[in-house]
Amino acid sequence: MRVGSLIKLKPEWEERYIILHKHTFPGVLxxxxxxxxxxxxxxxxxxxxxxxxxxxGDDYAGDMEEIGRDEVTKDWWKLTDPMQEPLVSCKDGEWWxxxxxxxxxxxxxxxxEKARRMALTARLSDGSGDRVxxxxxxxxxxxxxxxxxxxxxxxxxxxxxGCLYSYFExxxxxxxxxxxxxxxxxxxxxxxxxxxxxxxxxxx
Numbered sequence: 001m002r003v004g005s006l007i008k009l010k011p012e013w014e015e016r017y018i019i020l021h022k023h024t025f026p027g028v029l030x031x032x033x034x035x036x037x038x039x040x041x042x043x044x045x046x047x048x049x050x051x052x053x054x055x056x057g058d059d060y061a062g063d064m065e066e067i068g069r070d071e072v073t074k075d076w077w078k079l080t081d082p083m084q085e086p087l088v089s090c091k092d093g094e095w096w097x098x099x100x101x102x103x104x105x106x107x108x109x110x111x112x113e114k115a116r117r118m119a120l121t122a123r124l125s126d127g128s129g130d131r132v133x134x135x136x137x138x139x140x141x142x143x144x145x146x147x148x149x150x151x152x153x154x155x156x157x158x159x160x161x162g163c164l165y166s167y168f169e170x171x172x173x174x175x176x177x178x179x180x181x182x183x184x185x186x187x188x189x190x191x192x193x194x195x196x197x198x199x200x201x202x203x204x
Contacts (some may be wrong), residue, residue: 001055001106004158004165005096006087009049013083016045020079022203027072032203035063039204041167043119046172049084050119050197051096052156053165063119089161099160102133105113105144106154115153118196120183122164129162135188144186164192 009017032040036057057063067073087097098115104190124132136157144152154169166186183194 001060002101002156003051003053003055004099004101005051006099006160006165007049007051007096008030008085008087009044009047010083010085011047014044014047017080017083017172018200020198024176024201025072025076027070029203031067031070031073034089035067037063037203039203041117041119041199041203044200045121045195045197047199048121049096050121050158050162050167051163052119053203078172078197083163087161097160099165101156101159102159103137103140103157104155105141105152107152113135116172117199117202118168118170118182119170120166120186120194122186124162124164124168125191126162129159131186133159135191139188140186165197166194 036055038054038056040052040053043052055063084095086095090097099168108181140155142155144155151171152168154167155173158167160166168182183196186192186194
């Protein structure tokens, strides 16, 4: 199960947030792992945080409740919550807004522990959203299968509030697809201008 979500980062806290996540409390990391979350990354671009993780358990609601009850995690949230601003489109009970996955491709034998990760974001022009999304659902499978970006091992695209968020993994053996080539390849009829996001947090 793959989970993508969004929240705003208040600009005055950006540097502190990045530093804090380079020194995440060990107890927070333990609780994340014990709640069956793997490959958890948070990326940042222009005040927007995009998170991606994979859930490997069989009781998602119960595991999330365990995180919410964890005292070390609560102490962590006391530091991070004031730095964040939830989206107005959040559902009831959400802090990070859930987002819709519109495309996913994975090479099942990819060694995740050795993957190179990257995220990109693009804004849809007014009125073009539905058309572009339908176009990319056709174009992106062809991109993965036929382009020279053959070191892509996992590729997910999410949509929320007129923006797209892409998560990629590359093999460590040949991750030579540079970001400019990738950005150019991901354009749909030159509609999309993909911008890189900075990874500020990752668990194994």
